[in-house]
Amino acid sequence: MDSAATTVSYKRNEKKIFNKTNVMLYLMILPPLILYYIFHYIPMPGIMLAFQRYTISGFKYWSGFENFTYIFNTPFFWRAFRNNWVFVAFSYAFITPAPILFALMLNEIRVRWYKKTVQTISTLPNFVTWVVIAGIFMQLLSPTRGYVNYIIEFFGGQSIYFLSKPALFPWLFTFMRIWKGVGYSSIIYLAALAGVDPQLYEAAVIDGAGRLRQTWHVTLPGIRNTIVVLIVLSFSHVLSGLFEPIFVLKNDFIESSAEILDTYIFNLGITRGKYYLATTIGLFKSTISMVLLFFANWLSKRVTEDGRSIL
Amino acid sequence: MQRSIAEKVFNVFNIIGFFLFTLLMLIPIMFVVKTSLDISQVGEVQLNLLPKEPSLLFYDMVIHDESVYRPFLNSIIITVLGTSLSMLINSIGAYTLSKRELPGNRFFIYFLVIIPMLFGGGIVPTYLLVRALGLIDHLPVLFIPSAANAWNMILIRNYYWSIPTSLAESARIDGAQEFTVFFKIILPLAKPVLAAIALFTGVGYWNTFMAAVLYIRDSRKYTFPVKLRELIILGGDANKSFEEMLMSMGMDPNEYFLSVEGLSSAMMIVSMIPIILVYPYLQKYFAKGIMVGSIKG
Structure with missing residues (x-):
């Protein structure tokens, strides 16, 4: 009788949204909600700056698409826009395949300790800040004291100022990105490779398949899903994530091939105080990213086995 | 063969x-x-x-040179304070997220994950807000805005889900409040995932660069990577x-x-x-760390 009564009152209490337990739970998530509200939601209307201008006397007025027209007529904007897509192309051509190749090759090594050592060393640079990575390469490639130029001169060549040649920059930058990230990015593929059923290899061997055919017919299909998911996921942020490395590596000589939208926004907005123009470019960039995100989401539902969505 | x-x-x-x-x-x-x-x-x-x-x-x-060791100390300060604050906020918030039957649970996911993924003010409006708040040239600006991290919360929440409910249930029968259940039972059991996320968060704060470039002008408030650059x-x-x-x-x-x-x-x-020192532990958690990027609400 007594216990039945408590159950009833407990159930009645449950129906109220703001019972003691729930209030406690809501309080527990309050700090993240407040921080997100302040630092993500309050700046959101700031995007309206893209449609505003200031007069010389500091008076704000609505300018419609004037900022967009101005930006689209600025060669520097198109330069940054183009460079951004050049880096995207280099990403998919070299940086995406590199860890897959790395994992496939490392998977062929049967000596455990060797495999582990290679992995340990190659993963470390991922955790080191870009400032240090850039510092290491600047030292290595320096025209006066760099070891690379020392070797070139030793063999009778001309010293090259690598980091001031616009044509070389996308290649050097891609090399550095692989140098820093290939070990870490390969971990997920190595995990997927470890999950491939060994019986499939045995069956392939019985069918007379050599190492190469095993890789083609068993290993690659085994990690196909992982590759597809990672590529699709990467679509939504192709235009971001390069601010830090570019900002550290950029100099006046290579600006023509190194400036990207993010660094251009920084220059225009923070360094030169042209808030409305920088916000305009920011809005343009995030619109493209949003379209790509929806595209990736649509694609993800189609190509993944379980039809999962990103959003 | x-x-x-x-x-x-x-x-x-x-x-x-x-x-x-x-x-x-x-x-x-x-x-x-x-x-x-x-x-x-x-x-x-x-x-x-x-x-x-x-x-x-x-x-x-x-x-010995103050212009070098001060940025070093600044980096240590934001790493320690940032990691502690971030872990505290996220591990507690994740418990609320783990309550599937709690009214408003879907709202939290939309508010913390999906909407920020779709819309954002961008660099300049955020900078203007930070400036309006008077946070420019103050060290907390380097760790407070980034303290709450929805991805980490989701990762921790998923771990809470893997803890058998019977443990919390028996404590509740004994009359324990939700707060007690969380701090006495759930939190101690979640140590592995918390350690992993704390390590990754710590490395992130140690490498703080972009936020410092944006919000710090005073060279005495530089972080170590900024000074190095x-x-x-x-x-x-x-x-x-x-x-x-x-x-x-x-x-x-x-x-x-x-x-x-x-x-x-x-x-x-x-x-x-410092990174080499924590590296052996980091390595232990690689697999989990990678999931930070791939798991969704």
Whole structure:
């Protein structure tokens, strides 16, 4: 009788949204909600700056698409826009395949300790800040004291100022990105490779398949899903994530091939105080990213086995 | 199992290939170590990996020159405070997220994950807000805005889900409040995932660069990577030249032809040391860390 009564009152209490337990739970998530509200939601209307201008006397007025027209007529904007897509192309051509190749090759090594050592060393640079990575390469490639130029001169060549040649920059930058990230990015593929059923290899061997055919017919299909998911996921942020490395590596000589939208926004907005123009470019960039995100989401539902969505 | 000659050749090349690859990773770092320890004359480059005139002078400068050690301390402060605050907020918030039947649960996911993924003010409006709040040139700006992290919360929430409900249930029957259940039962059991996320968060704060470039003007509030960049790019300090730094160490710049590269190398090594120290633990959690990027609400 007594216990039945408590159950009833407990159930009645449950129906109220703001019972003691729930209030406690809501309080527990309050700090993240407040921080997100302040630092993500309050700046959101700031995007309206893209449609505003200031007069010389500091008076704000609505300018419609004037900022967009101005930006689209600025060669520097198109330069940054183009460079951004050049880096995207280099990403998919070299940086995406590199860890897959790395994992496939490392998977062929049967000596455990060797495999582990290679992995340990190659993963470390991922955790080191870009400032240090850039510092290491600047030292290595320096025209006066760099070891690379020392070797070139030793063999009778001309010293090259690598980091001031616009044509070389996308290649050097891609090399550095692989140098820093290939070990870490390969971990997920190595995990997927470890999950491939060994019986499939045995069956392939019985069918007379050599190492190469095993890789083609068993290993690659085994990690196909992982590759597809990672590529699709990467679509939504192709235009971001390069601010830090570019900002550290950029100099006046290579600006023509190194400036990207993010660094251009920084220059225009923070360094030169042209808030409305920088916000305009920011809005343009995030619109493209949003379209790509929806595209990736649509694609993800189609190509993944379980039809999962990103959003 | 019989192996064909082609396979044997491949194996040999594969092993040699990875050996060269490993050297390609190690040698640049070893050169930096060498430069940081060498005070021999500038001008002649040599391919040796050992310093000609070994000295700890540059490391001494890191410890004794205020313009260098202050950024170092700043980085330590934001790493410690940032990681603690972030772990506290996210581990507690994740418990609410783990309550599927709680009214408003979907709302939290939309508010914290989906909407911020779709819309954002961007660099400039966020900068203007930070400035309006008067946070420019204050260290908390480097860790408070990033303290709440929805991805980490989701990761922790998923771990809470894997804890058997029977444990919490029996505590509730004993009359324990939700708060007690969380702190006494759930939190201690979630140690592995919390340790993993704390490590990744800590490394992130240690490497703080972009936020400092945006929000810090005062060189006394620089983080270590920002100071390092200043030395690498400008070849010195905005206020104090490398020669002056040498003189304050009691060295005569005319007698020793030292370059600022030695100091920046020493700083690079100092910046890497904490990461190398936690690296064995990091490695243990790699698999989980990768999931930070791939798991969704």
